Structure formats: structure tokens, C-alpha cells
Amino acid sequence: MERIVSVRPGIGATASILQGRELRLARVVVDQPTLIVVACGRKRLVNGGGEWVLDSGGAVVVAGGQAFDVINTPGADGGYRASWLVFDARVLARYGAERPEVPAVSAAVALPRLEPDFLDAYGRAVAAVTAGDALPAPVAEQRLREVLAWLGLYGARPACAPGGSVAARVRDLFAADPARGWTAADAARHLAMSEPTMRRRLAEEGQSASRILIDVRMHRALMLLQSTDAPVTRIAFDVGYDSPSRFAVRFRERFGHSPTAIRAGVLESVE
Incomplete structure (x- = not known):
């Protein structure tokens, strides 16, 4: 199956990452609020504000506009596998207006182990993005909001980068x-x-x-x-x-x- 980046305007974007060897990259900028889920291997994000380490089954929520040194390390089977989900700014704005009490992520928040129901919600959100117009937009947004609700339980609301500079x-x-x-x-x-x-x-x-x-x-x-x-x-x-x-x-x-x-x-x- 050909790998592509799926983008659904007004909803979000998603894709997978597959690596066969360790990869170290300096000053990688995450422009948009992103949830990264690690399926196999280890991901390390490092910047002046701290270090976030995720193993298989974990995830990290990254605020928009952040820069990290990134190290992706293959797992026992020799591969690194992860996927990411970007939330459209309009979806985040509507959710944030309804749930202002949930703290916005300032840099990144690590989620070491995701509940099975969280992973199910994440899978439905990814499918909502890749489905395109086959799934009505209000339903697609609701599926991303389910993931945001799970993140809210961890006290993590994805946030866009400040646009002032x-x-x-x-x-x-x-x-x-x-x-x-x-x-x-x-x-x-x-x-x-x-x-x-x-x-x-x-x-x-x-x-x-x-x-x-x-x-x-x-x-x-x-x-x-x-x-x-x-x-x-x-x-x-x-x-x-x-x-x-x-x-x-x-x-x-x-x-x-x-x-x-x-x-x-x-x-x-x-x-």
C-alpha cells in the first residue's frame, strides 16, 4: 500500500513514519499541534526545556511552533514505527472555547502508556481524516474531539503556536x-x-x-x-x-x- 500524507481541510492531517535504523535529527520544528503515537521502538525529543522519551504504546502531545532534537530508535524487531495526527486550528479553537480549564500544552507532554480505548479513539480519528468526504465533516470533527477529550484527562490540550512574531x-x-x-x-x-x-x-x-x-x-x-x-x-x-x-x-x-x-x-x- 502506498504511503501518503492525508490532509482533510478543516479537520486535520495524518501519516505514518517507518524507519529501519536509528535516526538523529537536530532542531526539528513542529509547526502545528501534533499527537505522535509510537507503535514500535523509542522516540526521544530534547530541547532546552526538557526531554521526553516514549516507548512502544506511548505518545507525545506537541504544541505548535516547538523545535526539538529528535532521536528515533528501532525496537527489538529492527524497526521504528509511529504515526502522527495534526489537529486543524479551527477544531482546536472550538474545543478550547468549550474546555478552557484544560491546560494548553506549552512544549510537549509525554503519555507513557495509552489506554486501549484511547488507541481505539485515535484509530477512528485517523480514519476520519483519511476518509475524506466519505465521512461527513461534523462526524469527522467529533472523532478528533474524542481524542482531545482523552488528552484532556491527562491535562493536555494541544495548542497552536503564538502568531505574534x-x-x-x-x-x-x-x-x-x-x-x-x-x-x-x-x-x-x-x-x-x-x-x-x-x-x-x-x-x-x-x-x-x-x-x-x-x-x-x-x-x-x-x-x-x-x-x-x-x-x-x-x-x-x-x-x-x-x-x-x-x-x-x-x-x-x-x-x-x-x-x-x-x-x-x-x-x-x-x-
Whole structure:
């Protein structure tokens, strides 16, 4: 069965990750509120705020806009298997308005062992995303809200990244269409500010438009390499590179691994 990233606008997105060897990646940014469930192996997330370790049967709730060093380690059978579910911001906003007493996740919350009913709810939520229009949107949202209700019992409400900084706004803009030939002038126009003002504000935040664009493209490529069967050349094109060799150089510079090395660690898909 071909692996793809399933996206249902207004509801969420989901995909699986399969790795055949240990993988260590530095400063991986999680742009959107995400629930990651580990089926086999171990996941470690590390940043200045702490360390979160999940073994098989565990999960982690990650707030949007967080960066971690990530270590995925295969289990006893030689493989690492996990899946992730992203909650649409509108679903989270409606749930948060109804359950404001549940604390929003500031970085990440580890759930060492999930109840069988929680895993059943998670499976239904994933199926609701992959079903597309075959399942009515209100029913699909209700299935994601069931997962949110379970997370609420653990005192963990997924939260979107604060949108106040100029860097965050530029990142969101680029992430919506990473293949586009973005320029600083384009970004400034979309943000309704002059280009010099945007550049100055980004510099004050230790960023630049070009650096953000590269990082957004590399993170999209990483996700596609880990969660789909798309050819590397297609992924390069999908993230804005006409030259696969130039894409490979950028990717290695960012993550310390070549795209083909990431793909070589992916287990064969099974029916």
C-alpha cells in the first residue's frame, strides 16, 4: 500500500513514519499541534526545556511552533514505527472555547502508556481524516474531539503556536506553499509592511526571510521522505527545487543526512 500524507481541510492531517535504523535529527520544528503515537521502538525529543522519551504504546502531545532534537530508535524487531495526527486550528479553537480549564500544552507532554480505548479513539480519528468526504465533516470533527477529550484527562490540550512574531508569520506564509518562488518582497507584501521594515524586524528576531524559507522547505521534505513513498526527485520539486542535487546539498546542510540516507532507513511498506 502506498504511503501518503492525508490532509482533510478543516479537520486535520495524518501519516505514518517507518524507519529501519536509528535516526538523529537536530532542531526539528513542529509547526502545528501534533499527537505522535509510537507503535514500535523509542522516540526521544530534547530541547532546552526538557526531554521526553516514549516507548512502544506511548505518545507525545506537541504544541505548535516547538523545535526539538529528535532521536528515533528501532525496537527489538529492527524497526521504528509511529504515526502522527495534526489537529486543524479551527477544531482546536472550538474545543478550547468549550474546555478552557484544560491546560494548553506549552512544549510537549509525554503519555507513557495509552489506554486501549484511547488507541481505539485515535484509530477512528485517523480514519476520519483519511476518509475524506466519505465521512461527513461534523462526524469527522467529533472523532478528533474524542481524542482531545482523552488528552484532556491527562491535562493536555494541544495548542497552536503564538502568531505574534514576524518570523512566525513569515514561516506560516511560506509553509502554505513551499514550492513557490518566494522573495522577501512577496512576503512583505503579504504581511502588509515594507520590505525594509520586515527585514529589520526579522533581524531583531535573529532571522531572515531566506533562512526561514530554506528551513520550511527542508522540514516539508523531511516529512515527505519519512511519511510517503514519493521519489526523492519529486519531493525536491514539491519543495521548490528544480535541481535534485542542489536540494540534496541543502538537506544535508540542514539535517546532517542526505535525502537518500533518510529514505534508505525507511522500511518497505506492507499491505
